[in-house]
Amino acid sequence: MSAMPPSGGDPRVGLGAPATHSSGHESIARHIDAPRRISRGLRLRHRAGPGELSWHAARFAAALESSFSTEARADGLEYAIIGQTSMLKIEPARVRASVQGRAPRPYELTLRLHAWTEAQWDQAVGAMAAEAAYTARLIKGEFPSSAPDLMARLGLDLWPVEGGTDAELSCQCGQRWCKHAWAVVCHLSERIQDDPLILFSLRGMPASQLLERLRERRNLLAQGTSVAHPPPPMAHAPPLLAPAEACLHDFWRPGPALEAARAVRESHHLPHALLRRLGQSPMQGKFPVVGLLSSAYDAVRDAALNVRDSPASSPPSEVGSSESSPGSCSPPAHSP
Numbered sequence: 303m304s305a306m307p308p309s310g311g312d313p314r315v316g317l318g319a320p321a322t323h324s325s326g327h328e329s330i331a332r333h334i335d336a337p338r339r340i341s342r343g344l345r346l347r348h349r350a351g352p353g354e355l356s357w358h359a360a361r362f363a364a365a366l367e368s369s370f371s372t373e374a375r376a377d378g379l380e381y382a383i384i385g386q387t388s389m390l391k392i393e394p395a396r397v398r399a400s401v402q403g404r405a406p407r408p409y410e411l412t413l414r415l416h417a418w419t420e421a422q423w424d425q426a427v428g429a430m431a432a433e434a435a436y437t438a439r440l441i442k443g444e445f446p447s448s449a450p451d452l453m454a455r456l457g458l459d460l461w462p463v464e465g466g467t468d469a470e471l472s473c474q475c476g477q478r479w480c481k482h483a484w485a486v487v488c489h490l491s492e493r494i495q496d497d498p499l500i501l502f503s504l505r506g507m508p509a510s511q512l513l514e515r516l517r518e519r520r521n522l523l524a525q526g527t528s529v530a531h532p533p534p535p536m537a538h539a540p541p542l543l544a545p546a547e548a549c550l551h552d553f554w555r556p557g558p559a560l561e562a563a564r565a566v567r568e569s570h571h572l573p574h575a576l577l578r579r580l581g582q583s584p585m586q587g588k589f590p591v592v593g594l595l596s597s598a599y600d601a602v603r604d605a606a607l608n609v610r611d612s613p614a615s616s617p618p619s620e621v622g623s624s625e626s627s628p629g630s631c632s633p634p635a636h637s638p
């Protein structure tokens with residue numbers, strides 16, 4: 303069994319470093335059974351723990367705090383400071399982590415929070431989008447100070463419920479609210495401080511998707527509608543045409559209306575408008591259907607633009623169209 307190196311020491315100091323030290327971190331020295339040290343683990347920047355973080359991040363840890371014993375929290379904080387967490391992965395409504403303790407292999411942990419239902423998300427996105435400042439702050443990566451009031455109005459819990467009753471935690475060490483878990487909570491709180499959108503991700507919606515839905519809802523509020531394909535401009539103003547027998551000489555030539563149609567400015571393009579209207583997939587994140595479809599649409603669009611912009615792709619019939627005989631409907635000969 304290795305001893306812990308001095309407080310804040312380089313984990314590469316290696317196993318067997320003496321447990322005695324002269325720094326101010328007494329709590330580290332009191333352990334006889336120190337964890338196996340790892341290199342390049344995550345190290346907590348805020349050494350006093352989640353209490354010194356900004357309120358929205360500190361509140362996350364505070365909500366879970368009462369589930370842990372004082373000792374588990376003290377040990378977990380030490381683990382977080384000296385870098386015993388080798389992996390921390392934040393997924394929708396779930397966090398996975400690996401924390402190296404005294405066992406030969408790191409303990410795998412999973413923390414789950416109850417995800418909001420699609421109806422709750424719809425309500426939340428609608429309420430957030432209705433406040434322009436709220437959306438703007440989230441897009442800038444800041445946490446809106448009105449969030450607690452807004453969530454309370456909707457009856458939704460953004461942070462874990464006090465005492466962690468809506469959180470499920472499992473650790474391979476066999477204990478539920480263990481020091482490994484508190485180390486993860488410390489790291490997670492620090493991440494939430496850096497990126498408040500993680501709080502929403504922990505309720506089931508990744509940041510990118512939330513921002514997209516907020517923008518979409520803002521667009522709907524601002525413009526009343528959001529369309530995938532605007533109606534063609536010609537449909538609104540059909541040109542007045544002379545009788546066919548009066549224009550036999552230029553029947554096959556494009557008239558001035560074609561130029562006028564070309565001059566009409568294109569509507570503002572909203573990427574993936576149809577997918578945005580449809581919203582979140584009913585598969586609830588089990589299969590990334592929306593992401594796959596948007597990638598497929600992008601690939602089709604890029605291929606179509608390539609065909610359009612490639613000089614070799616212009617059909618030969620366009621070049622000689624004015625010389626084709628009137629009334630002829632035969633298509634141009636294709637090369638094999």
Ligand SMILES: [Zn+2]
Nearest residue numbers: 473475480482
């Ligand atoms: Zn554990």
